[in-house]
């Protein structure tokens with residue numbers, strides 16, 4: 001039995017008729033840039049998240065960079081974030097010239113909201129929590145800190161589509177939030193894409209121009225922008241897939257529940273609180289002898305992946321930030337233990353049981 005970690009091809013088998021039909025329809029129309037499909041996708045995201053404005057962009061990375069840029073964050077400013085994320089979270093901060101300032105994580109693998117206040121200085125110009133794996137950060141204290149110090153919050157909700165905290169959708173707690181539509185996400189396109197959401201009209205208007213070269217019209221520009229427009233095909237695919245998002249997340253949650261039932265020992269599955277809905281973009285467990293376990297599973301054609309083995313402060317690119325080993329012990333510990341197991345919506349109970357049994361076998365043999 002082969003158990004894939006990634007759902008991309010399974011999704012395509014399932015949806016190819018509709019997706020190919022949409023592409024065909026769009027190509028026949030002869031217009032693929034900033035079309036009505038893009039506006040319609042943006043409207044659907046607003047309805048889904050309960051926010052006023054959305055802009056479809058090229059990627060989640062661009063969405064982060066543009067959020068920081070629109071808030072006026074610049075060289076010399078500091079942005080507080082987590083050391084456990086994908087490199088793009090801090091790449092975006094560094095690219096606009098600001099400094100990522102890390103705060104260690106807590107047991108749920110997200111930024112430790114109790115430690116953020118200590119990291120605030122007069123250079124702090126934003127707090128950027130990351131909803132790692134699809135679990136919304138502990139937003140109440142983060143929102144309070146933002147208010148207390150008058151610092152805007154930018155949620156890196158790249159993995160947060162469909163995730164909720166106390167009944168509110170991820171990304172809706174902040175001045176502006178960034179999402180990824182990368183094919184590996186629960187709401188994934190058939191190429192790179194991303195979007196921002198906000199309730200602030202001025203931020204929306206700035207980014208709307210910025211994503212399209214700063215052009216007000218063909219011969220009028222207010223400032224130099226970039227090309228970061230979501231394309232019509234991906235906007236249409238995301239609109240279609242948005243209708244399926246709830247079902248995707250509910251099947252992923254069902255599979256995680258099965259793992260909780262079948263997995264016996266040496267594995268920690270971070271628990272969920274009653275007020276959160278984890279969207280489970282990734283199913284992350286903490287395990288002993290992680291690398292050996294991974295090799296063992298691959299012998300049975302079970303795919304797994306380490307997300308990630310290196311915390312952000314210890315990356316080569318972070319060297320000049322001045323952090324060292326030992327600065328964020330929890331993050332460093334987690335990076336040695338974490339493993340993503342297959343849990344996507346196209347896997348059935350037998351496959352989950354098979355994976356769990358192999359994990360259990362591995363530990364009973366040692």
Ligand SMILES: Cc1ncc(COP(=O)(O)O)c(C=O)c1O
Pocket residue numbers: 059060061062085086088089130156158159179180181182192193194
């Ligand atoms: C937490 C996080 N932030 C940012 C990004 C960047 O998004 P994209 O790949 O769409 O640029 C990702 C993508 O994987 C991510 O997981």
